[in-house]
Amino acid sequence: MGRNTRKRRTPLAAKVVAGAAALAVGGGGLVWANFHASAHEEGPAHHRTRSAAAQVATIDCPDVGQQLSGVPDRARGEVDGELATMDSQITEAYQRLATTRRAQAGDPQFVQNTILGPLKDRRKAIIDRIQLEIDRAGGRADDNLDQLAGCQGRPAEQPQNGDGQNGDGQNGDGQDGGGQDGGQNQDDNGNGAAGPVADDFIDINDVEPNSRDSENGLAANGDGGSTGTFTTDCGVNENNLFNSDNLIAAPGVDNGAHHVHDYVGNQDNDAFSSDEDLANADTSCRNQGDRSTYYWPVLRLQDGTEEFDANELGGGAEGNVGRILKPAQAELKFVGNQQGDVVAMPKFLRIITGDAKSFTNGDANANSSWSCTGFEDRQVTDKYPLCPEGSQVVRTSNFQSCWDGQNIDSANHRDHMAFVQEDGGCPNGFQAIPQLQVRLVYDIPTPTVENGQVRNPYAVDSFPEQLHKPITDHNDFINVMDEDLMNEVVDCINSGEDCQ
Incomplete structure (x- = not known):
C-alpha cells in the first residue's frame, strides 16, 4: 500500500511531533509496548x-x-x-x-x-x-x-x-x-499499542435491540417529507489513497490528524489541497460529476503486520499499528428530511460528524455506530462488536443535515451545521440539506477475548492519547459535486425517487 506522495512543506507542528516520535521508535521497532x-x-x-x-x-x-x-x-x-x-x-x-x-x-x-x-x-x-x-x-x-x-x-x-x-x-x-x-x-495485547483492551469489545448478542440513543444517528427522511434517495458509488479506496492529514480541521498542516484516513471520491486530498485543487481533481466516483471528498480513519487488525507506515508519523510511530483493513463495501447515500424538501448543499461545504477526541472530550459530539450484518437493529457507540461467524462488522455515520444557509465552514467546524430536532425539522435559521449516510462493511476475523485479554483485536486509528477507543470514530465530507449533479440529487430526494 502507498500514500499521498505530493511534495509538502514541513510545518512547525510536524517538527514538534517528529522530535517526540523519536521517543517512540527505536531499533526499527516500536517501544510503545x-x-x-x-x-x-x-x-x-x-x-x-x-x-x-x-x-x-x-x-x-x-x-x-x-x-x-x-x-x-x-x-x-x-x-x-x-x-x-x-x-x-x-x-x-x-x-x-x-x-x-x-x-x-x-x-x-x-x-x-x-x-x-x-x-x-x-x-x-x-x-x-x-x-x-x-x-x-x-x-x-x-x-x-x-x-x-x-x-x-x-x-x-x-x-x-x-x-x-x-x-x-x-x-x-x-x-x-x-x-x-x-x-x-493487561500489558498491551502483545501488539505494541495502547489499546484497544478487552473491555472495548462486546458480543453483538449482548446488545439490546433498538437500545441506542440515536438522536444524532437517525435517518433524516421519513414518510411525511422528502423521501427519495441518491446513492453515489465511489469504491472502497482501490487507489490506496492514505494520509494522516485533515484538510478540514488542520489545513496546511502535515500529519494534522495523527492517524491515517481512507479516502474515496476526490483524489487530491491532503492538507495542502485548495478548493481549486479539489474542483480540478480526478475522482473515484462512478459519476464523474461527484468530486466530493469522503474520508474516515482506517481500521487496523493488530496482528503484527508492518504496514507501509509502520515507522511513520500518523502510523506506527504514533501507535497506529497493524494491517489496514479496507471496507468490503462503502455505501454512500443521501436522504431527505422528515418535515419537507431539502435544498442544495453549497459547493465546498465541509462537515465533520463524530469526534476524534470523544474519549477525553466526552460524548457530546460522538456519533459512531457499530454493528454486525444481520444484527443492525443492535447499534453500539462505545464498544467494538464481536460478530458471529458469517457476519461482518458495520460502521455507520449519519451526518448533520441542517445548514445555517450561509457558511461552508465555521471556526470549530461544527456551528454551521446541526442535527435535525426531535420532530425531524431543522432548528430556527437552518435549512434542510441532503443527509449523507456512510455505511462501511468489513470482513474482520473475530477477536478472541479471554480472561480480560483480547487477542488480534481490530481498532480504529486515533490520536495517540485516545487509546483507540471506538467512541472516537468519526467521518468527514467536503461537497465537490458539480451544480448539475447537486440539482439532480435534490430533485431525486424531493420527488421521492431512488437514484444513483
Whole structure:
C-alpha cells in the first residue's frame, strides 16, 4: 500500500511531533509496548509485577478548538495552525507518559512536574497567540480561554462525562486513581499499542435491540417529507489513497490528524489541497460529476503486520499499528428530511460528524455506530462488536443535515451545521440539506477475548492519547459535486425517487 506522495512543506507542528516520535521508535521497532506494564520489565509478561493501577493511562486536555466561535475568516488559517500545534504537544506529552513508567513508579509527582506542568505552560503560550490573532483580525477573543490550558492525567476507565477537564493536576489523589483494573491491567495485547483492551469489545448478542440513543444517528427522511434517495458509488479506496492529514480541521498542516484516513471520491486530498485543487481533481466516483471528498480513519487488525507506515508519523510511530483493513463495501447515500424538501448543499461545504477526541472530550459530539450484518437493529457507540461467524462488522455515520444557509465552514467546524430536532425539522435559521449516510462493511476475523485479554483485536486509528477507543470514530465530507449533479440529487430526494 502507498500514500499521498505530493511534495509538502514541513510545518512547525510536524517538527514538534517528529522530535517526540523519536521517543517512540527505536531499533526499527516500536517501544510503545508495555503501556500498561509496571516498572519491573524482566521476565514473561504474565509474571511481571504490575503497578499500573497507580499510574495514569492517558493525557486529558480540554479541546480549545471546540470552544472557539466568531473567529474572523482571515484569522482562521493561523488559528487552525495553532490548534494543530497544540495537538502535537498533547501527542508529545502522551508519548513521554508512555515511555517514563519507571520514573513514574519511583516518584508520585513525576507526571505533574515533568509532563503536565510544562504542557500547561506551552498550551498557555499558544492560547495567548490564538487570542492575539483573533483580536488582530478584528474579532473578540474569549478572555476565559486561559482556563483551558491545564490538562489532567487520567486512568483509561475514568467515566466519559467530559466534566472537570479544566484542572491542571492529576485525577483524584495524584496518580493513585483507580479504574485500571480488568483489561487495563493487561500489558498491551502483545501488539505494541495502547489499546484497544478487552473491555472495548462486546458480543453483538449482548446488545439490546433498538437500545441506542440515536438522536444524532437517525435517518433524516421519513414518510411525511422528502423521501427519495441518491446513492453515489465511489469504491472502497482501490487507489490506496492514505494520509494522516485533515484538510478540514488542520489545513496546511502535515500529519494534522495523527492517524491515517481512507479516502474515496476526490483524489487530491491532503492538507495542502485548495478548493481549486479539489474542483480540478480526478475522482473515484462512478459519476464523474461527484468530486466530493469522503474520508474516515482506517481500521487496523493488530496482528503484527508492518504496514507501509509502520515507522511513520500518523502510523506506527504514533501507535497506529497493524494491517489496514479496507471496507468490503462503502455505501454512500443521501436522504431527505422528515418535515419537507431539502435544498442544495453549497459547493465546498465541509462537515465533520463524530469526534476524534470523544474519549477525553466526552460524548457530546460522538456519533459512531457499530454493528454486525444481520444484527443492525443492535447499534453500539462505545464498544467494538464481536460478530458471529458469517457476519461482518458495520460502521455507520449519519451526518448533520441542517445548514445555517450561509457558511461552508465555521471556526470549530461544527456551528454551521446541526442535527435535525426531535420532530425531524431543522432548528430556527437552518435549512434542510441532503443527509449523507456512510455505511462501511468489513470482513474482520473475530477477536478472541479471554480472561480480560483480547487477542488480534481490530481498532480504529486515533490520536495517540485516545487509546483507540471506538467512541472516537468519526467521518468527514467536503461537497465537490458539480451544480448539475447537486440539482439532480435534490430533485431525486424531493420527488421521492431512488437514484444513483
